[in-house]
Amino acid sequence: MENVLITAPTLQDIEEAHVRIQPHVHRTPILTSENIDEITGCKIFFKCENFQKVGAFKARGGINTILSIDKSKLANGVATHSSGNHAQGVAYAAKIAGIKAYIVMPNNASVVKKNAVLGYGAEIIECEPTLAARERTLSDVIEKTGAELIHPYNDYRIICGQATAAKELIEDLEITLDYMLAPIGGGGLISGTALTTKYMSPTTKVIGCEPAAADDAYRSFKAGKLCTNDAPPKTMADGLLTNLGEKNFEIIASTVSDIMTVKEAEILAAMRLVWERMKIIIEPSGAVPLAAVMKNKAFYKNKKVGIIISGGNVDLDKFFNH
């Protein structure tokens, strides 16, 4: 065992990100549920980013990144591809910065999500719903417009923005957490969460939570090298489909204690439990950490557990139109 030096944002970087974004984001509430504590046998503190601007933590990273970029570079706007929360995060951040945003979205993205992006004044460029088509279209858009690329997770400015959710959770609690849990998709949220926790609450162990159906982070973590999902994964946790980013993996490998995976039925049960008992809407991705706790009750027994609820953007058409 030896200490390995990696490149990563410092606590100061995260603090500066927090100052930068604070005027534009909510300090979201931390909720608890006696009922869910009884069911799980531990004490859970939910950091509710479902109540965040745009309905997800993505507002934090989007705003921090765009407000970090030199204004001279933003004359032609910003661009990204996303079918979900990152699209809204960038669109909202661009509106705040008063610049143009080009969002490449798959043509099967839901009308609700498209309308949200349009509502922030962004321009949508549709493409076929494949990663290749999305990347090609984005590259075309950037070439044509000169817009600045905003990557959804493989970017230290994004990581610092996402890191501020855990910062608020640690600051607002009077106790020290035993565990800090967050879902893993591309790794922006978990890498930021892990850095914050390492700096501000070093005895707290960080555990990443991932759908078994899209377990590239779990496999990467165990193998010690970046692995990808071979086929496009299928999981209801639609925020966690992407492969881990390189910068994110490097931080995860050196700061995260473990990664736990959960099955689809476990995600659905955890999501339903929160809807039913806490009366709040969380998205499937946001239910993944609670699913991991419910699956590993003995491990978490009597522990104090922080959970970052990633967001609350659910396609309600599936629930209302039947």
Place this chain on the structure above:
Amino acid sequence: MENVLITAPTLQDIEEAHVRIQPHVHRTPILTSENIDEITGCKIFFKCENFQKVGAFKARGGINTILSIDKSKLANGVATHSSGNHAQGVAYAAKIAGIKAYIVMPNNASVVKKNAVLGYGAEIIECEPTLAARERTLSDVIEKTGAELIHPYNDYRIICGQATAAKELIEDLEITLDYMLAPIGGGGLISGTALTTKYMSPTTKVIGCEPAAADDAYRSFKAGKLCTNDAPPKTMADGLLTNLGEKNFEIIASTVSDIMTVKEAEILAAMRLVWERMKIIIEPSGAVPLAAVMKNKAFYKNKKVGIIISGGNVDLDKFFNH
């Protein structure tokens, strides 16, 4: 026009109820939504009783009533009939008081609701799902057990308990509301809300909101005499099926400014809007006042509107199993 003297709880009665129940209920949060304000054109303050104990305001009235009764009268427990939130309110209140509760429930009540009642240690007596069968069964239970009847709404102690939700809303706001809205079923919540508002914020007008499919309160209010729903009404707002109580009607007639009715599709749209934009679960009954605001935008334009969200007890089977 002349002042009519009616029998009704005083401000002091409501204040005493509040002191009595405070150790056992949540002071629920008041939420706002820029987004919904933009859509409706007014400023809405939602008093979120969906976050209340048992998931609805009914905990307030149940606790106030049971804690108001002389202990010598409670030796044989309490009894009521209800398929929904009142059942849970009484069961929870009886648990607090350490006494037995007998709840008559229709045999088609959902498993979730039955389990919640059982979870508070109450005994369920099932009957056919008609009002006649429920009343007959309850009367049998009371005769056999000597339990004290807890009426869901036609009782001043219940009214005082429900009145405390509006009391907290008025106390916690720094502004004066133009309108205070609550749904109407049996009339416990609206009569309590109207009394509180009359005493504590006399310039605020109180408006009751009711499904058009169960509009006995609307017709009673317009006719100046108690009318009933002829046939058993059919509305998704399952908390608002009952006919208005006599005591409730008398208070409503002298303190409520108007009653507005809304159609089923309007209730569903309002409920969905809250789920989608505010990321909180509210029950159909709780969506009825917002539906009334959305239907009467010109009337509420630029006004400050308080809405009591009755609860968040939704049968999620309908949403998850399909």
